[in-house]
Amino acid sequence: MHPGRMIVCDGGNGAGKTTVLKAMETHLVARGRDPIMTREPGGTPIGEKIRQVLLSPDTPEMCDVAELLLFAAARAQHLREKILPALAAGRVVVSDRFDSATVSFQHYARGLPLALIEQINAIAIDGFKPDLTIILDIDPVLGLERLGRRGDGLDRMEQENLDFQCRARRGYLEQARRDPERFVVIDASRTLEQVVTAALAALDRALAR
Template sequence: MTARRGGFITLEGGEGAGKSTVLGKVRERLAEAGIDALFTREPGGTGAGEAIRQVLLDPAYRGLCAEAELLLMFAARAQLVREVIRPALAAGRWVLSDRFTDASFAYQGGGRGQPEPRIADLERWAADGLRPDLTLLLDLPVAQGLARAGARAGAADRIEQEREDFFERVRAAYRARAAADPGRFRVIDASRPLTDVLDQVDAVLDDFFAQRGAA
């Protein structure tokens, strides 16, 4: 490993896409490569961020307006970038995050209808213009993802309780982001059996590690 800036990898996807399983796979591959990696999630990842997460996901706040939701997401993100991600990358560590700014373009943009230029302004300001080096987008049909999510134990959170058309817009926004930035995004067909999904992830990581000289 060199002393240069660490790599920044994010996982994105809709409900039931299998992010937790893929996150475990990526963590395993990073460890096998001897990479010093920090793992975080959004919203959250800091004391303040986790408190904001509770508000964002609590069904008791179902009446939260779209503008407030967007600003809370970026408030948590601003703290995460400055307290955790930027210092880790500067120290040469890699960072793996369960969601990042692409999630706001998908959920608050596509899902809630917030204007893309507004989110882009917040990305430049609140997120300090930070973008991942690699984003794995776990893509699958909305109905399939919701069926998987519905089979999980526990009550649905505030966002998980949205209607199917909301998640269709989220998926469309994610796919548009990926199409516009093919150099960063790698779309994983998450509708496939788990072994196939993990094989796709392995292939992407092999290529990425080779490019970074980390394999």
């Protein structure tokens, strides 16, 4: 157990995580909580270097197992260098993605065995679990449309096809179905105001536990 809290915001590409995360930061700061805002892959100098390799469109040849291990390496460093010390100090850590993303993208979307995913995740996080994972759920067709309107270049994962994104979405929803105490699913196709309101309500409930 730790005195802090870890909240994860996850979900499909184009679901609006960036906007929700900014709203969560503002909400926490207004309540004097001084949150640690972080992301995966990344969050540490080592993790950010791994992120560059993982998400670069210039690495299309990356095999699925290498991808899995790189995500796990970044997560192991992230947890030990940044997350656990912050939680021990009583801080609120809010992360853009965490272990649920690996299950969704590497198992459901890529097709790697779930037993392998769980084994690698277990090594990376050593039994640690976030206090809450908020899943922003969106139809991948709408998500890809939003990404197209964003105007930025797409990273390697965002460039995956619709079928891939649909499989990842099933992965998130299945995880939430299996563990309703840890996961909250929010319909990200609603208005931005509605999505943010629902996310902040879930955040407040988790912090009140």
